[in-house]
Amino acid sequence: MMIFKTHPVPSVHTSSNRSNVKDQCDIKQCIPINRNISHLSIDPFIEQAQEQFFCGMLGDALLEFLCIGFNGGAEDGYKDDAAKEAIYKKLIKKARCAVAWYAYHLMIPFLNVQASDSGLVQASNEKVVSASRWAFDAVHWKACRMAFNNMEQLIWKCICPCQSEIKEQVPGYTGIVWQTDYLDNDPIGCCSYFLYSPGVFAKHQELLRDGRLETWLSLVPYMRQAEKFYLLPILCKPFFDELKAKMCAGKLDEKETQLVDCIRMYISEITLKLAAPKLNVSFGKGGYKIRDRVEAQTNSSKPNYNDKEYLDRSTELTSLKSYKAIKQCLEANREAFPSWADSECAKDPEAACKTNNPKTCGCTCPCDCDRDGGVLVSEGSVVCF
Numbered sequence: 001m002m003i004f005k006t007h008p009v010p011s012v013h014t015s016s017n018r019s020n021v022k023d024q025c026d027i028k029q030c031i032p033i034n035r036n037i038s039h040l041s042i043d044p045f046i047e048q049a050q051e052q053f054f055c056g057m058l059g060d061a062l063l064e065f066l067c068i069g070f071n072g073g074a075e076d077g078y079k080d081d082a083a084k085e086a087i088y089k090k091l092i093k094k095a096r097c098a099v100a101w102y103a104y105h106l107m108i109p110f111l112n113v114q115a116s117d118s119g120l121v122q123a124s125n126e127k128v129v130s131a132s133r134w135a136f137d138a139v140h141w142k143a144c145r146m147a148f149n150n151m152e153q154l155i156w157k158c159i160c161p162c163q164s165e166i167k168e169q170v171p172g173y174t175g176i177v178w179q180t181d182y183l184d185n186d187p188i189g190c191c192s193y194f195l196y197s198p199g200v201f202a203k204h205q206e207l208l209r210d211g212r213l214e215t216w217l218s219l220v221p222y223m224r225q226a227e228k229f230y231l232l233p234i235l236c237k238p239f240f241d242e243l244k245a246k247m248c249a250g251k252l253d254e255k256e257t258q259l260v261d262c263i264r265m266y267i268s269e270i271t272l273k274l275a276a277p278k279l280n281v282s283f284g285k286g287g288y289k290i291r292d293r294v295e296a297q298t299n300s301s302k303p304n305y306n307d308k309e310y311l312d313r314s315t316e317l318t319s320l321k322s323y324k325a326i327k328q329c330l331e332a333n334r335e336a337f338p339s340w341a342d343s344e345c346a347k348d349p350e351a352a353c354k355t356n357n358p359k360t361c362g363c364t365c366p367c368d369c370d371r372d373g374g375v376l377v378s379e380g381s382v383v384c385f
Contacts, residue, residue: 001067003096004046026073030100031143042107049103049147054095057151058159061172066095084169087162094154101147108140145211152213156197160190191248193223194231194263195271204268219275226270231263234326236343255336259329266322273315 005026027033027042055063069077069088078085112130113122124130131139155176159166167173175189195201198216207215232240246252247260334341 001064002043002046002050003063003066003070003092003099005073027100027103030097031104033104041111042103045103045107045110046099048106049099053102053147053151054099057155058176059173061170061174062091062166065170065173066092083165087166087169090162091154091158094150094158098147098150098154101143101150105140105143105147108136108143142210145214148211148213152198155213156190156199163190191244193220193227194244194247194260194267195223196248200264201268204265205272218279219271222271222275223267225274226267230270231267234323234330234345235340236345238343239337239339239345242339253336255329255333259326259333259337262322262325262329266319266326269315269319269322273312273319276312276315 027046028035033042050063065084066088069075069084069092071077075088075092078088112124113120115121159176163175167175190196195204198207198212201207201216201219202209202212235243243256243260243263246256252260330337330340330346334346340346
């Protein structure tokens with residue numbers, strides 16, 4: 001089943017059935033494609049796009065729901081169920097365009113190349129000229145970015161605002177699946193992180209506008225690390241969970257909104273710091289490899305050592321400022337954040353140093369916390385040589 005019209009190829013080509021061979025296919029509602037292209041050429045790529053891209057992101061249950069509603073183009077699958085029909089109409093347009101653009105991305109390299117008894121052969125036509133390499137690359141990768149743009153809009157503008165209704169009306173649908181190259185069956189929902197969408201992330205760090213969902217997906221593992229290893233020790237789990245739940249429910253007050261804004265800036269900086277050395281590196285049978293993707297005339301080069309040092313230092317300084325902003329916001333509003341104020345995270349980290357006890361004065365304290373002898377020379381100190 002597909003969410004595009006398909007037509008069987010007749011056994012005998014006549015003037016009356018020729019339109020079924022080269023159909024005015026409705027995929028042209030989303031992508032710029034020749035009106036005479038055959039379904040034999042595009043249907044395999046539509047099926048692949050549905051399986052690899054749509055189902056990989058959103059699961060089989062939602063695709064099946066849309067296919068039933070589409071009903072081969074009649075779009076009357078839910079004419080007797082108003083609730084299901086409302087959901088279908090809300091999702092179908094962006095779903096079709098996301099699939100169409102990804103199918104376009106998949107088919108472009110193969111449209112004028114065919115396998116024959118002589119091997120791979122390239123089709124030619126006296127009336128048309130093959131696109132230049134620059135034009136080919138431009139369209140090929142633009143189609144990929146358009147697919148991700150439509151998928152981003154489908155998820156955060158169509159699915160997430162009515163996620164609960166979709167779960168009620170779509171059998172077998174449990175949420176976004178994210179079976180992608182970056183995340184294998186990862187349980188990510190509409191609001192799993194403080195930087196829960198590409199749009200939210202882009203408010204704090206610059207992302208390429210086209211296809212930013214693909215970039216955001218590649219950053220998710222590092223966002224998870226940033227929250228777990230950097231943010232959680234600042235907030236402690238009770239307040240961490242409480243604040244995220246309020247954010248996802250849209251019930252933040254003024255002080256909580258201010259704190260979340262500081263958190264997002266901090267997490268975005270840490271995420272980039274963790275991701276930067278690894279985003280273009282993959283590991284395979286031959287060891288580590290550097291990935292390099294050339295898109296049209298967009299020329300890119302690897303940063304040199306000085307560039308890396310500058311970027312790393314800049315990120316370090318900015319993340320330090322964001323960290324201090326979070327701490328200041330928490331300290332200034334202890335009464336507004338009781339879950340944090342009652343946790344271990346709210347205790348003075350220098351309390352051990354103030355006791356002037358060398359046995360409790362560790363590496364997190366100033367080296368002169370033992371005013372008498374100094375932490376490095378006092379007998380019994382945890383760092384005494």
